[in-house]
Structures are given as C-alpha cells and as structure tokens.
Amino acid sequence: MADSTGKNVCVTGAGGFVASWLVKLLLSKGYTVHGTVRQPGSQKYEHLLKLEKASENLKLFKADLLNYESIHSAIVGCSAVFHVACPVPETVVPNPEVEVIEPAVKGTLNVLEACLEAKVERVVFVSSVAAIIMNQNLPKDKVIDESYWTDKDFCRRTQNWYCFSKTEAEDQAMNFAKRTGLDVVTICPSLVLGPLLQSTTVNASSLILPKLLKGCDTVEDKTRWIVDVRDVVDAILLAYEKPEAQGRYQCNSHTLKTRDLVEKLKSIYPNYKYPAKFTEVDDYKRLSSEKLQMLGWKHRPLDETLIDSVESYKDAGLLQSE
Numbered sequence: 001m002a003d004s005t006g007k008n009v010c011v012t013g014a015g016g017f018v019a020s021w022l023v024k025l026l027l028s029k030g031y032t033v034h035g036t037v038r039q040p041g042s043q044k045y046e047h048l049l050k051l052e053k054a055s056e057n058l059k060l061f062k063a064d065l066l067n068y069e070s071i072h073s074a075i076v077g078c079s080a081v082f083h084v085a086c087p088v089p090e091t092v093v094p095n096p097e098v099e100v101i102e103p104a105v106k107g108t109l110n111v112l113e114a115c116l117e118a119k120v121e122r123v124v125f126v127s128s129v130a131a132i133i134m135n136q137n138l139p140k141d142k143v144i145d146e147s148y149w150t151d152k153d154f155c156r157r158t159q160n161w162y163c164f165s166k167t168e169a170e171d172q173a174m175n176f177a178k179r180t181g182l183d184v185v186t187i188c189p190s191l192v193l194g195p196l197l198q199s200t201t202v203n204a205s206s207l208i209l210p211k212l213l214k215g216c217d218t219v220e221d222k223t224r225w226i227v228d229v230r231d232v233v234d235a236i237l238l239a240y241e242k243p244e245a246q247g248r249y250q251c252n253s254h255t256l257k258t259r260d261l262v263e264k265l266k267s268i269y270p271n272y273k274y275p276a277k278f279t280e281v282d283d284y285k286r287l288s289s290e291k292l293q294m295l296g297w298k299h300r301p302l303d304e305t306l307i308d309s310v311e312s313y314k315d316a317g318l319l320q321s322e
C-alpha cells in the first residue's frame with residue numbers, strides 16, 4: 001500500500017478539524033482525495049480548496065452519512081476510505097437518537113456497506129478513547145490498552161450519548177468486518193488539540209483550552225488525555241499504509257490532571273485568567289499507545305501542541321492576546 005501516486009482515497013466529513021489535517025497530509029503524499037461534505041459551496045470548506053495540490057487532486061462530494069447513495073458515489077473508485085465524519089456535539093442535544101446515535105452508527109454501517117460494494121482495500125475508521133475508557137470496571141492498577149471497551153449500559157444510564165454512539169459504531173464496525181471480510185482498522189484518539197485549519201467553524205475539542213484560559217471560579221480536576229491533531233492524522237495514515245495494521249489502535253500522547261495542564265499553560269502564558277479552584281475527581285488512568293508505536297508512530301511534545309493550539313486560537317479570534 002506504499003505507492004500513493006494517483007491513488008484515489010475518500011475522507012468522510014472532509015471539512016472537520018481532524019479530517020482537514022488528514023486531507024492536507026494525503027494531498028501532500030500524492031493521493032487524490034474524494035472528500036465528503038454536506039454543504040458544498042459553503043464557506044466552511046474554503047480552507048480545503050486552498051490546500052497545496054487541492055486544485056488538481058481534491059474532489060468534494062455532497063454526501064450525508066444517512067444517504068447511502070451519496071456516500072457510495074464518493075467511495076466508488078477509491079482504494080482506501082478514511083471514515084472520520086461523526087456528530088461531535090459540544091453540549092447536550094435535544095434528540096440524541098437522531099442527532100448523534102443514528103449518524104454515528106447507521107452512518108458508519110452505510111460507509112462500510114458502500115466500501116464492500118466498491119471493493120475498497122482497507123477502511124480506517126476514526127473511533128475514540130470514548131469507546132475504551134468509559135467503564136467503571138476498568139482495573140485501577142493496570143495500563144489501559146485496546147483490549148478494553150466502554151460499558152454501553154453505563155453510557156445509557158449516564159446519558160453519555162457521544163460515548164455510547166462511538167462505542168456502538170466501533171463495535172458494529174468490527175462485527176461488520178468479521179462478518180464480511182472487509183479490512184477495517186480503527187484509530188481511537190484521546191482529546192485532540194492542535195492548530196485549526198478550518199476558519200469559520202470551531203469543533204468541540206478546540207473549545208476546551210480557551211475555556212481554561214478565560215478563567216472561571218471552579219473547575220473539575222479531571223484527567224486529560226491529549227494528542228495532537230497532526231499526530232492523529234499520522235496514525236490514521238500509518239493504519240492504512242502499513243499492511244500489518246489490524247484491529248484497534250489507541251492514540252494518546254499525554255496524560256495529566258487539569259490542574260497540571262493549567263500550571264503548564266501558566267508557565268508558558270502567565271497573563272491569562274485561569275480557573276481559581278479545582279474540585280477533586282478520581283478518574284486517573286494510564287492509557288497505552290504501545291501498539292500504535294509498534295507501527296512506527298511518534299508524537300510531539302506537549303508544549304508544542306499547547307503553543308501551536310493557543311496561537312491558532314488567537315488567530316481565529318477565540319482568545320484575546322495576553
């Protein structure tokens with residue numbers, strides 16, 4: 001799978017935060033990219049058209065995950081499909097079944113069905129650590145790897161519909177692969193930070209640091225598992241290009257409590273406001289990305305991710321200058 005020149009590949013939800021970086025990487029490697037978007041012509045995809053080689057090698061297709069024909073049209077003729085699109089709500093939504101679960105689960109099955117019909121070589125599905133770690137029975141004394149799964153009943157009880165939808169979608173994707181023989185590899189990133197490529201939309205994970213930097217009275221001292229968007233797209237490409245890749249890959253670089261994250265940010269940007277107090281949360285887990293490292297994955301230092309994120313948020317008007 002190493003020769004990329006002229007190979008057609010499809011990226012679903014091409015205008016999103018992670019997908020935009022993936023499109024950029026694929027174009028730079030010589031792939032021809034079929035990107036799916038829901039509203040072609042919208043300003044929110046302009047950054048894609050400005051990417052190097054986009055004018056020759058990027059083709060945008062209007063497609064909704066719940067419309068099989070539209071997805072199939074984008075996938076036909078592609079060797080690989082990178083299924084990145086998924087609703088990632090920033091807050092609680094009124095109708096999670098329709099707004100979150102159905103596009104995530106049925107949408108993924110539509111993509112896989114279209115891949116099977118189009119004889120795609122490999123599908124890389126972007127899942128999440130949300131499909132691994134949301135489980136009260138995880139052993140506290142062990143490093144958590146890809147063998148663990150989120151407890152869907154726990155997600156239902158706590159109405160954590162995003163975690164439920166990612167877990168159900170990945171579970172069904174794995175079963176689909178077993179049943180049909182389609183080659184499906186999944187990447188499970190933790191909280192994805194890093195510079196924004198898109199200029200008119202802001203995805204949910206890019207709102208987390210600005211909230212801390214704007215200050216507030218009290219914040220929960222949750223554990224933050226962080227990975228840089230540029231490292232995530234490297235992992236996604238490795239999962240396609242390395243023939244030996246199989247199954248799930250947890251993709252996390254840094255683990256720290258929110259209080260320590262705030263201290264780190266303060267040491268770089270001393271003049272923002274920051275939260276005044278922290279309430280204790282007992283949620284610390286160590287996550288392993290060893291399986292991904294065995295494929296050759298490397299990641300950036302945290303300082304680089306934080307600085308590049310904050311500078312990008314300033315440019316995007318999400319933060320005042322210090």
Ligand SMILES: NC(=O)c1ccc[n+]([C@@H]2O[C@H](COP(=O)([O-])OP(=O)(O)OC[C@H]3O[C@@H](n4cnc5c(N)ncnc54)[C@H](OP(=O)(O)O)[C@@H]3O)[C@@H](O)[C@H]2O)c1
Pocket residue numbers: 012013014015016017018019037038039063064065066084085086087088103107126127128129166188189190191192193202203204205
């Ligand atoms: N960011 C994180 O911290 C993080 C962590 C772990 C996993 N992930 C996973 O990474 C992926 C990308 O996340 P992101 O942060 O880049 O999110 P994002 O910027 O919000 O992008 C999500 C994309 O999904 C598309 N989409 C949503 N519903 C759709 C539908 N019904 N049909 C077609 N497209 C649809 C949107 O397309 P339009 O442009 O057409 O609206 C958008 O481009 C998701 O699968 C997410 O679960 C993200």
